[in-house]
Amino acid sequence: MTYSFVSHLHCPKCEKTYDVDEINQLCDCGAPLLVAYKMDELKENFTKEQLAERKPDLWRYHELLPVKNEENVTTLGEGMTPMLHLKKAGKDMGISNLYMKDEGMIPSGSFKSRGAAVGVSKAKEVGVKELAMPTNGNAGAAWSLYSAQADIKATIVMPVDAPEITRKECVAAGADLYLVNGLIGDAGKIVGQAVADYDLFDASTLKEPFRIEGKKTMGLEIAEQFGWKVPDVILYPTGGGVGLIGIYKALRELQELGWISEDKMPRLVAVQSTGCAPIVKAWEEGKTHAEPWENASTVAFGINVAKALGDFLILDGIKQTNGCAIAIDDETLLKELKFVASSEGAYVCPEGAAAFAAARKLRNDGWIKEDEEVVVLNTGAGIKYPDTIEVEAPILQKDEKVVR
Amino acid sequence: MTYSFVSHLHCPKCEKTYDVDEINQLCDCGAPLLVAYKMDELKENFTKEQLAERKPDLWRYHELLPVKNEENVTTLGEGMTPMLHLKKAGKDMGISNLYMKDEGMIPSGSFKSRGAAVGVSKAKEVGVKELAMPTNGNAGAAWSLYSAQADIKATIVMPVDAPEITRKECVAAGADLYLVNGLIGDAGKIVGQAVADYDLFDASTLKEPFRIEGKKTMGLEIAEQFGWKVPDVILYPTGGGVGLIGIYKALRELQELGWISEDKMPRLVAVQSTGCAPIVKAWEEGKTHAEPWENASTVAFGINVAKALGDFLILDGIKQTNGCAIAIDDETLLKELKFVASSEGAYVCPEGAAAFAAARKLRNDGWIKEDEEVVVLNTGAGIKYPDTIEVEAPILQKDEKVVR
Numbered sequence: 001m002t003y004s005f006v007s008h009l010h011c012p013k014c015e016k017t018y019d020v021d022e023i024n025q026l027c028d029c030g031a032p033l034l035v036a037y038k039m040d041e042l043k044e045n046f047t048k049e050q051l052a053e054r055k056p057d058l059w060r061y062h063e064l065l066p067v068k069n070e071e072n073v074t075t076l077g078e079g080m081t082p083m084l085h086l087k088k089a090g091k092d093m094g095i096s097n098l099y100m101k102d103e104g105m106i107p108s109g110s111f112k113s114r115g116a117a118v119g120v121s122k123a124k125e126v127g128v129k130e131l132a133m134p135t136n137g138n139a140g141a142a143w144s145l146y147s148a149q150a151d152i153k154a155t156i157v158m159p160v161d162a163p164e165i166t167r168k169e170c171v172a173a174g175a176d177l178y179l180v181n182g183l184i185g186d187a188g189k190i191v192g193q194a195v196a197d198y199d200l201f202d203a204s205t206l207k208e209p210f211r212i213e214g215k216k217t218m219g220l221e222i223a224e225q226f227g228w229k230v231p232d233v234i235l236y237p238t239g240g241g242v243g244l245i246g247i248y249k250a251l252r253e254l255q256e257l258g259w260i261s262e263d264k265m266p267r268l269v270a271v272q273s274t275g276c277a278p279i280v281k282a283w284e285e286g287k288t289h290a291e292p293w294e295n296a297s298t299v300a301f302g303i304n305v306a307k308a309l310g311d312f313l314i315l316d317g318i319k320q321t322n323g324c325a326i327a328i329d330d331e332t333l334l335k336e337l338k339f340v341a342s343s344e345g346a347y348v349c350p351e352g353a354a355a356f357a358a359a360r361k362l363r364n365d366g367w368i369k370e371d372e373e374v375v376v377l378n379t380g381a382g383i384k385y386p387d388t389i390e391v392e393a394p395i396l397q398k399d400e401k402v403v404r
Numbered sequence: 405m406t407y408s409f410v411s412h413l414h415c416p417k418c419e420k421t422y423d424v425d426e427i428n429q430l431c432d433c434g435a436p437l438l439v440a441y442k443m444d445e446l447k448e449n450f451t452k453e454q455l456a457e458r459k460p461d462l463w464r465y466h467e468l469l470p471v472k473n474e475e476n477v478t479t480l481g482e483g484m485t486p487m488l489h490l491k492k493a494g495k496d497m498g499i500s501n502l503y504m505k506d507e508g509m510i511p512s513g514s515f516k517s518r519g520a521a522v523g524v525s526k527a528k529e530v531g532v533k534e535l536a537m538p539t540n541g542n543a544g545a546a547w548s549l550y551s552a553q554a555d556i557k558a559t560i561v562m563p564v565d566a567p568e569i570t571r572k573e574c575v576a577a578g579a580d581l582y583l584v585n586g587l588i589g590d591a592g593k594i595v596g597q598a599v600a601d602y603d604l605f606d607a608s609t610l611k612e613p614f615r616i617e618g619k620k621t622m623g624l625e626i627a628e629q630f631g632w633k634v635p636d637v638i639l640y641p642t643g644g645g646v647g648l649i650g651i652y653k654a655l656r657e658l659q660e661l662g663w664i665s666e667d668k669m670p671r672l673v674a675v676q677s678t679g680c681a682p683i684v685k686a687w688e689e690g691k692t693h694a695e696p697w698e699n700a701s702t703v704a705f706g707i708n709v710a711k712a713l714g715d716f717l718i719l720d721g722i723k724q725t726n727g728c729a730i731a732i733d734d735e736t737l738l739k740e741l742k743f744v745a746s747s748e749g750a751y752v753c754p755e756g757a758a759a760f761a762a763a764r765k766l767r768n769d770g771w772i773k774e775d776e777e778v779v780v781l782n783t784g785a786g787i788k789y790p791d792t793i794e795v796e797a798p799i800l801q802k803d804e805k806v807v808r
Binding site: 052053056057074075076077080081082083084088102104105106107108109132144145146147148149155157160164165167168169171172173174176177178179180181182186189190191193194197198337338341342343344345346347381382383384386388389390391393394395396397398400401402404 | 456457460461478479480481484485486487488492506508509510511512513536548549550551552553559561564568569571572573575576577578580581582583584585586590593594595597598601602741742745746747748749750751785786787788790792793794795797798799800801802804805806808
């Protein structure tokens with residue numbers, strides 16, 4: 001049985017191709033490489049019906065993933081996260097079919113584990129022994145953990161302001177962790193130097209071709225969870241934007257396989273913070289690339305990315321699907337976070353809260369219609385961000401009692 | 405279609421029965437009440453094959469759960485957590501079939517969400533409007549969140565030393581939170597008073613009959629994940645012990661349904677801390693009930709329970725399955741926690757780490773054989789316990805570089 005129908009790597013800018021079984025980073029032209037599959041063979045050998053008997057993790061789609069030998073799979077059970085119909089929150093927003101895909105319920109509590117699971121597995125398969133990456137926290141945590149399982153040595157550089165729990169995860173996994181007085185872009189420069197100095201594999205966002213394949217499984221799952229139809233709108237908190245690019249790629253591949261209709265694509269929405277909104281600015285100005293954002297700052301740390309290497313792919317995905325890009329301020333997203341927790345019992349991450357706030361705003365603006373099916377991606381567990389909630393609780397002595 | 409085949413409540417001590425659709429707490433004799441099902445009707449109307457088409461959450465077993473009307477189900481997508489074969493850790497321990505069921509991948513990052521999902525749903529069904537409970541943190545967080553979805557007002561009392569993130573979860577969900585300078589037993593006394601003063605539903609462990617039904621789904625899932633066979637040993641970190649009681653109940657029910665063989669039960673192991681080991685002491689002394697543990701203290705806060713109301717059920721479950729009870733010290737469990745994270749990439753909670761350390765010790769003692777199938781329950785996500793890992797990481801300036 002063929003475990004993967006992966007074919008080769010190709011550049012979406014200059015169309016040069018590369019061998020999928022060799023260690024590759026960016027294309028010679030500087031663009032990120034994408035993974036291509038043998039779609040004709042897939043059509044004949046991979047059916048929806050086969051999925052019914054498989055475990056509820058992302059490896060159920062292994063034919064459409066790049067790892068050729070199952071023995072190279074590093075896994076912690078990631079994938080097939082819940083798709084929840086949020087009736088109370090939806091009613092409040094005037095969206096009767098509001099859904100949350102909860103990526104908090106995944107190893108390390110963040111959707112970054114999808115990219116890490118597939119990225120590390122394929123890195124192992126092509127012979128990587130040491131990797132390095134800059135991170136806003138969650139990706140570094142995920143890559144450290146999967147690298148530990150794969151016996152790959154990981155060097156992680158993150159801003160000192162990144163969520164503190166992610167430091168613990170890196171260290172628990174045995175990674176070499178460095179903090180930097182700066183933003184993820186500064187961490188990226190330090191990683192670039194380390195990669196050159198010590199001949200490491202550069203696992204920076206989109207500088208390796210395989211994390212996008214892990215992220216794309218969100219799109220495969222959304223289609224499967226909607227019964228091989230697609231919702232009308234998908235809102236995605238956008239930093240590096242790999243998830244949005246991956247979801248778009250997944251849906252195109254499913255169309256090519258004939259698993260979903262070619263007549264409908266969900267409108268993809270890139271949600272950013274008003275404190276760091278390069279994609280939104282480029283979108284509003286009708287540009288195909290984004291300018292770096294100056295003095296980026298937001299409580300939604302995971303989307304504090306001043307310059308995304310895949311900006312042109314994000315903007316293209318939005319455009320092709322008649323989507324849009326929208327920015328939310330911190331005060332609004334924190335208010336939405338508390339609303340979702342207290343109405344639905346879902347303690348989401350600030351990035352996910354921004355996407356909820358965006359859904360509310362787009363509904364108010366009429367861009368989202370009342371009965372459309374709307375999916376919000378909550379990209380991580382709220383418990384990784386304790387600072388989003390302030391606690392004032394009475395401290396009782398043993399002989400005291402509750403007074404209401 | 406009948407959603408639930410629940411029959412009634414009964415007392416395992418005095419055998420008195422109660423109506424399952426009324427608000428009940430303990431039996432008049434003071435013992436916890438258990439839920440009974442119409443097993444004959446279940447045998448005719450519920451088959452393994454029906455499960456294949458259902459979502460991977462615990463409500464897939466709704467016929468064997470107590471909620472009668474699906475509209476009362478409060479859910480965040482809990483259940484069907486991964487069952488991972490840990491080859492590297494197993495090799496190190498000399499256990500070739502070592503598995504981890506990872507309960508960190510569940511809403512609020514702790515297995516307490518199983519009990520809360522079912523407990524709150526049934527509380528809603530019988531008309532509860534306000535509940536109160538003492539907690540070591542995670543249960544209070546879970547019950548707060550599900551109560552929010554169910555429009556039930558929750559009052560939570562936890563020790564000041566409980567994991568800090570759990571305070572945030574309670575407050576985010578809109579619960580009334582109180583901290584107490586003491587242990588969970590002290591919190592329990594304060595809750596008891598509040599229940600009397602304000603006529604609240606007492607959701608303390610085993611004082612309501614339904615959380616055990618939620619916890620039992622761990623046993624149902626283990627059986628399903630092993631192809632309706634059972635492993636040889638299940639190790640379970642034991643505080644209140646509801647999970648162990650629930651797993652035992654689940655397996656007995658599956659035997660009665662004929663879904664698993666009556667010839668084999670897994671040997672159930674109650675894992676405690678040397679700083680709080682009342683069940684281990686009672687087990688070693690051959691007693692049927694446990695004495696309260698004096699000056700209880702351990703880093704594995706979730707199992708810091710000096711006196712469990714269900715002690716006699718735990719001890720019976722161990723005895724009936726030829727299991728055992730074992731205590732692990734904090735230093736040993738913290739070492740095991742780092743080992744599991746750095747070898748498998750699984751950042752487990754300290755309670756789960758204690759269960760891993762217990763597996764290692766029981767293998768060394770020869771109680772576990774080399775080729776036996778051994779399941780360790782990791783009852784929560786390591787990210788809820790940041791203090792288990794110390795971080796010493798260099799802080800770089802923007803113009804500095806990594807020096808190895």
